[in-house]
Every structure is written in structure tokens, then in C-alpha cells.
Amino acid sequence: FQEFDKLIRLYLTIPITTATSERAFSALNRVKNTLRSSMTQSRLNHCLLAHIYKEKLDKIDPNQIMSTFISSNEQRQPLLGLMF
Secondary structure, three states: OHHHHHHHHHHHHOOOOOHHHHHHHHHHHHHOOHHHOOOOHHHHHHHHHHHHOHHHHHOOOHHHHHHHHHHOOOOHHHHHOOOO
């Protein structure tokens, strides 16, 4: 019975399709071109996440993000607070 349990657990971890992986590699090819080949791994990861979740990012109000960023630090307020 233990072997059967291991087999079922292994079966459930195997992906049914490779579509998710293929989409990720396709996004990687669109984001990392020859102009961006020297970016760091961290920056590449951030660019890929922004590309993959573009629809969700489009719904975010950038003015709200900027206001939160400016108001979170007193040193930013005199300089950047004039903009918002």
C-alpha cells in the first residue's frame, strides 16, 4: 500500500501539459532580446513577471502607487509631494 501511495503522489505532481512552461519560455524570448541581454537575473525576473501579469498590472492606478510611495517617506514629500 505504501508503494501505491508513493505512485499516486508522484502521478499527481507530474504536469498534464507543458503549456505553462511553453508560455513562460515564449515570454522570456519576447522580454530578453539582444538589447536586454546584459540585464541581471533579478531585473529579468521582474520584467518577466510584469509581462506575464500585464492584464492585472494594467488595472492598477499608477497615481495611487506614486502617492503611497511619496507619503511613505518624509524626505520624499518636499521634493516629490509637489507633483501629487
